[in-house]
Amino acid sequence: MTLAKKSTNPPANFKLAYARPCGQSEWSAFGTQARAAAYLERCAGIDPDVWLQYGAPGGRDVIYVRTR
Structure with missing residues (x-):
């Protein structure tokens, strides 16, 4: 099981990399x-x-990555 960050917003200097509807695999x-x-x-x-949140607002799972 993956540990997910729990805050509602990613920290500064992160960009959206991936998203999916909750419960989907793709x-x-x-x-x-x-x-x-x-x-x-x-x-x-x-x-x-890497910042990951399951069940983000809008019913999505999201992955953010730090920008360089």
Whole structure:
């Protein structure tokens, strides 16, 4: 099980990378991403550069990544 960040908004300097409707398995990418959604989902609990929230407002699961 992946640990997800619980805050309602991502910290500054993060951009939306992937989103999906809650309960779905397919992620939609926003722009070109260096890492696959499945990889980011697995490492979100330990990587400070990945912010993941299940059940975000709007009924979506979202993955944000830190911008450089």
